[in-house]
Amino acid sequence: MVEFEVPEVDYTQYSNRQLVAVPLVVLAVALIVLAGWWAMTGSPVALGVDFTGGSEVRIETTLSQQEIRQSFDEPVVSVQGIERATDDDNVGNQYVVTFDSSDIGAIRDTVDSNEQMERLQSGTTSPLFGAENQRLAVLGVGVAFLGMSLLAFAFFRTFVPSIAIVVSAFSDIVIPVAIMNLVGIKLSLGTVAALLMLIGYSVDSDILLNNHVLRRSGGFYESTYRAMRTGVTMTLTSIAAMAVMAVTATLFGIELMASIGIVLVLGLTADLMNTYMLNVTLLRWYKYEGVNR
Numbered sequence: 001m002v003e004f005e006v007p008e009v010d011y012t013q014y015s016n017r018q019l020v021a022v023p024l025v026v027l028a029v030a031l032i033v034l035a036g037w038w039a040m041t042g043s044p045v046a047l048g049v050d051f052t053g054g055s056e057v058r059i060e061t062t063l064s065q066q067e068i069r070q071s072f073d074e075p076v077v078s079v080q081g082i083e084r085a086t087d088d089d090n091v092g093n094q095y096v097v098t099f100d101s102s103d104i105g106a107i108r109d110t111v112d113s114n115e116q117m118e119r120l121q122s123g124t125t126s127p128l129f130g131a132e133n134q135r136l137a138v139l140g141v142g143v144a145f146l147g148m149s150l151l152a153f154a155f156f157r158t159f160v161p162s163i164a165i166v167v168s169a170f171s172d173i174v175i176p177v178a179i180m181n182l183v184g185i186k187l188s189l190g191t192v193a194a195l196l197m198l199i200g201y202s203v204d205s206d207i208l209l210n211n212h213v214l215r216r217s218g219g220f221y222e223s224t225y226r227a228m229r230t231g232v233t234m235t236l237t238s239i240a241a242m243a244v245m246a247v248t249a250t251l252f253g254i255e256l257m258a259s260i261g262i263v264l265v266l267g268l269t270a271d272l273m274n275t276y277m278l279n280v281t282l283l284r285w286y287k288y289e290g291v292n293r
Contacts, residue, residue: 006225006228006229006232006233008225009225009228009276011221011224011280011284012221016281016284016285019277019278019280019281020277020278020281020282022273022277023171023273023274023277023278024278026171026175026270026273027171027174027175029178030171030174030175030177030178030179031174031178033178033181033182034174034177034178034181037181044177045177045180045181045186045187046180046181046184046185046186046187047134047186047187048077048186048187048188048191049077049098049099049100049125049186049188050125050133050187050188050189051131051133051134051137051187051188052100053102053124053125053126054077054098054099054100054101054102054124054125055074055098055099055101055102055103055104055107055122055123055124055125056096056097056098056099056122056123056124056125057096057097057099057104057107057108057111057119057121057122058082058094058095058096058097058119058120058121058122059094059095059097059111059117059118059119059120060093060094060117060118060120061093061095061116061117061118062093062116063116063117065079065081065095065253068095068097068117071110071114071117072097072099072107072110073106073110074099074100074101074103074106074107074110075099075100075101076097076098076099077098077099077100077186077255078096078097078098078255078256079095079096079097079098079253079255080095080096080097080098080253080254080255080256081093081094081095081253082094082095082096094120102124104122104123104124107122108122133189137187137189137192140192140196141173141192141195141196141199144196144199145169145170145173145199148165148166148169148199148202148203149162149165149166151203152165152166152203152206152207155207156210156214158214158286160282160283160285160286161210161214161282161283161286163282164206164210164278164279164282164283165202165203165206165207165210165279167274167278167282168202168206168271168274168275168278168279169198169199169202169203169206171270171274171278172198172199172201172202172267172270172271172274173195173198173199173267175266175267175270176195176198176263176266176267176270177195179266180263180266183262185259185262185263188256188259190256190257190259190260191259191260191263193260194259194260194263194264194267195263195267197264198263198264198267198268198271201235201238201264201267201268201271202267202271202274202275204234205231205234205235205271205275206275206279208227208230208231209224209227209228209231209275209276209279209280209283210279210283211227212224212226212227213227213283213287214283220283220284220287220288224280224283228276231275231276232272232276235268235271235272235275236272238264238268239264239265239268239269242261242264242265242268243261243265245257245258245260245261246258246260246261246262246265247261249261
């Protein structure tokens, strides 16, 4: 694993209110964004084709992905290349082009009228299938979050350290979802998987911190720094890996992987803030004030 020099933060210079203010303000802004989006669109997050339904056409063409996008009047969600084992230079590449629009007739007409495209297959994703996907995705995230919460309470059996893990994980999901709305990344089955991964990352870093502070020898600040050396190194390594994946996927036109990488980078960055500001503050209050009351 790559080693990072983690600076030792002097938490004694900051009050609990100062430390907790930043992550709580960011969380509040994220919740306002989601609430406003819900009020305007009827959903707290912009939904992709997996949830709303749409159209899909498989074509063979010599055009580039950018030229394919420009050939359609309907907004193109993604253009995915299909690998084929052929050495014939006269044979075009095959792509699956996905649209938000359910007007498959207009899409077929566009393909058929373009001499550089050959339509191989086309169809629509029904809203009913999209609604079922949405229900399963929400259920999956809810079950994962509930399981994480029960695990935290079972592991520490104390309210404040356990609720710190739950709140941090909640914020780690809400913040990237709000930013997804702002930057135009729609919720898909792939980004749902990224959010589920963020729950695991969040629990890992928060339990590491809580375990060092509550169950290992040494003072509060010494234990916090020990946890930071491991946790920050792990998180920064993951951020770097996800950033490389996002950039590489963008360059090769793999939009799903690019979206997953961006969501994970956003969530892991939020996790650094929530773990070492919000969670640390709650633990410090618990150790020096709450536990004695």
